[in-house]
Amino acid sequence: xxxxxxxxxxxxxxxxxxxxxxxxxxxxxxxxxxxxxxxxxxxxxxxxxxxxxxxxxxxxxxxxxxxxxxxxxxxxxxxxxxxxxxxxxxxxxxxxxxxxxxxxxxxxxxxxxxxxxxxxxxxxxxxxxxxxxxxxxxxxxxxxxxxxxxxxxxxxxxxxxxxxxxxxxxxxxxxxxxxxxxxxxxxxxxxxxxxxxxxxxxxxxxxxxxxxxxxxxxxxxxxxxxxxxxxxxxxxxxxxxxxxxxxxxxxxxxxxxxxxxxxxxxxxxxxxxxxxxxxxxxxxxxxxxxxxxxx
Amino acid sequence: xxxxxxxxxxxxxxxxxxxxxxxxxxxxxxxxxxxxxxxxxxxxxxxxxxxxxxxxxxxxxxxxxxxxxxxxxxxxxxxxxxxxxxxxxxxxxxxxxxxxxxxxxxxxxxxxxxxxxxxxxxxxxxxxxxxxxxxxxxxxxxxxxxxxxxxxxxxxxxxxxxxxxxxxxxxxxxxxxxxxxxxxxxxxxxxxxxxxxxxxxxxxxxxxxxxxxxxxxxxxxxxxxxxxxxxxxxxxxxxxxxxxxxxxxxxxxxxxxxxxxxxxxxxxxxxxxxxxxxxxxxxxxxxxxxxxxxx
Numbered sequence: 373x374x375x376x377x378x379x380x381x382x383x384x385x386x387x388x389x390x391x392x393x394x395x396x397x398x399x400x401x402x403x404x405x406x407x408x409x410x411x412x413x414x415x416x417x418x419x420x421x422x423x424x425x426x427x428x429x430x431x432x433x434x435x436x437x438x439x440x441x442x443x444x445x446x447x448x449x450x451x452x453x454x455x456x457x458x459x460x461x462x463x464x465x466x467x468x469x470x471x472x473x474x475x476x477x478x479x480x481x482x483x484x485x486x487x488x489x490x491x492x493x494x495x496x497x498x499x500x501x502x503x504x505x506x507x508x509x510x511x512x513x514x515x516x517x518x519x520x521x522x523x524x525x526x527x528x529x530x531x532x533x534x535x536x537x538x539x540x541x542x543x544x545x546x547x548x549x550x551x552x553x554x555x556x557x558x559x560x561x562x563x564x565x566x567x568x569x570x571x572x573x574x575x576x577x578x579x580x581x582x583x584x585x586x587x588x589x590x591x592x593x594x595x596x597x598x599x600x601x602x603x604x605x606x607x608x609x610x611x612x613x614x615x616x617x618x619x620x621x622x623x624x625x626x627x628x629x630x631x632x633x634x635x636x637x638x639x640x641x642x643x644x645x646x647x648x649x650x651x652x653x654x655x656x657x658x659x660x661x662x663x664x665x666x667x
Numbered sequence: 668x669x670x671x672x673x674x675x676x677x678x679x680x681x682x683x684x685x686x687x688x689x690x691x692x693x694x695x696x697x698x699x700x701x702x703x704x705x706x707x708x709x710x711x712x713x714x715x716x717x718x719x720x721x722x723x724x725x726x727x728x729x730x731x732x733x734x735x736x737x738x739x740x741x742x743x744x745x746x747x748x749x750x751x752x753x754x755x756x757x758x759x760x761x762x763x764x765x766x767x768x769x770x771x772x773x774x775x776x777x778x779x780x781x782x783x784x785x786x787x788x789x790x791x792x793x794x795x796x797x798x799x800x801x802x803x804x805x806x807x808x809x810x811x812x813x814x815x816x817x818x819x820x821x822x823x824x825x826x827x828x829x830x831x832x833x834x835x836x837x838x839x840x841x842x843x844x845x846x847x848x849x850x851x852x853x854x855x856x857x858x859x860x861x862x863x864x865x866x867x868x869x870x871x872x873x874x875x876x877x878x879x880x881x882x883x884x885x886x887x888x889x890x891x892x893x894x895x896x897x898x899x900x901x902x903x904x905x906x907x908x909x910x911x912x913x914x915x916x917x918x919x920x921x922x923x924x925x926x927x928x929x930x931x932x933x934x935x936x937x938x939x940x941x942x943x944x945x946x947x948x949x950x951x952x953x954x955x956x957x958x959x960x961x962x
Contacts, residue, residue: 482707489886489890490885491880538878540849540877540878543847548842553679568728575780579874580876580910582835582905582908583833586780586833586835590786590833591783591787612865613877617875617877
């Protein structure tokens with residue numbers, strides 16, 4: 373019996389494991405994200421693995437994402453941009469869990485045009501996976517945006533990640549929606565679409581975020597807007613401003629979960645920016661397989 | 668025995684009561700803010716009042732701030748801008764607590780240059796108080812900024828509040844410092860000054876906030892920056908961007924607590940903007956006395 377191949381995307385909020393049968397997913401398991409662990413990472417990994425393989429079974433495990441952070445399973449380095457597949461693959465960290473070899477893929481690091489340091493862990497696997505799924509992406513220059521808790525905008529040039537920058541949009545939205553005075557205590561969830569549109573319009577006319585946020589609250593007090601409208605406004609404002617700041621007008625390949633990429637497609641269309649969407653999970657699997665196949 | 672005069676500033680986070688002896692503060696008491704109540708507002712008011720006057724004593728009580736909000740003691744209206752002293756004074760709400768007459772001062776409402784609604788509750792009292800303390804402010808056009816949980820930038824023209832806009836800076840900083848992944852888990856509190864300066868510089872070169880926030884984390888991971896540096900960076904970034912967006916270069920009168928107004932003075936100086944500072948509590952008392960004296 374040949375050894376099982378387990379691929380995994382272990383981010384801040386979720387662990388997703390896939391037992392592969394060639395190029396197909398034969399079974400899945402989930403576990404807590406690195407940011408949600410209440411004990412050693414290896415214990416959480418073992419629990420999720422037990423759903424996919426018998427204890428002690430021969431297996432090769434390949435993980436990307438926060439699994440390689442300081443608080444993860446084993447610290448993996450950052451490959452410096454510009455980084456191609458070779459530079460990235462070369463720097464995987466290795467460990468052993470219950471006899472199974474585990475490789476944890478490196479993240480990427482760069483310096484942004486503003487001269488600031490930036491890092492990613494996990495999105496690089498989706499980027500290399502996207503180029504594997506669509507070889508045209510690996511030729512010439514392309515802009516890839518990966519919405520999520522943090523949205524990474526990357527430029528790839530002839531198959532290498534030339535550089536990238538992080539927008540804090542997803543986490544900022546969650547903070548404002550869950551903890552701020554802007555969206556408190558509403559019950560009427562209608563009006564989201566109209567609010568999203570209003571947020572996009574505000575972003576298009578004004579790049580200043582901090583001076584636009586309070587409108588979410590004032591519009592509830594003064595214009596009878598709903599809680600749902602306020603959440604939609606915040607979403608449209610944050611995504612609209614991100615696109616206004618990040619985009620140079622070039623066509624964008626969006627990689628992520630459909631609910632989120634759809635909002636970006638709409639916001640980009642409102643600015644006349646062409647976009648197309650690739651599924652985030654498929655890109656992650658394709659990127660992880662680049663390591664599985666090299667073993 | 669004449670009736671006691673109690674002035675109070677009841678905001679989201681704190682109640683401050685002052686028993687006056689003419690123009691002087693004879694005694695003070697504190698209580699929970701409107702946002703921190705765990706029962707009816709009147710119960711909290713009664714508890715704080717008991718530190719200043721005997722139960723059932725004759726008293727006139729004048730309150731400003733969130734005391735007049737829907738969740739406050741009694742809902743007070745918003746006076747529409749442009750609003751002078753007469754329009755503002757006229758709209759106070761009245762109620763009675765244990766036989767004492769309580770007036771709750773109105774807030775102000777306006778429409779910002781971006782066409783969005785905006786409101787304030789409490790800062791208008793400081794603005795009218797500032798003009799009472801410094802009559803030169805009540806002649807001609809002046810810019811007054813009131814840093815706090817939310818920073819209000821107001822334009823006064825010949826003694827009237829012509830309009831204003833809210834920046835979310837203070838609450839946004841608190842959300843990022845307490846709840847985000849940007850400033851988590853550090854112990855080294857040094858480096859704040861250097862971080863503040865770096866945040867100001869980033870703000871001066873780039874008006875985009877969401878794309879600049881993640882530097883607080885990446886600089887810890889990649890450049891060995893401290894937790895204190897990250898907090899300083901966030902403070903400098905938020906204050907710097909606010910000033911960049913709000914200021915047209917005119918001289919600014921800052922009204923607020925010294926720890927906060929000092930940071931604004933420094934950030935304004937870095938952009939060549941002249942500022943001077945008035946104490947927020949003194950301005951609030953002066954504004955409240957405008958009603959006390961009119962009784």
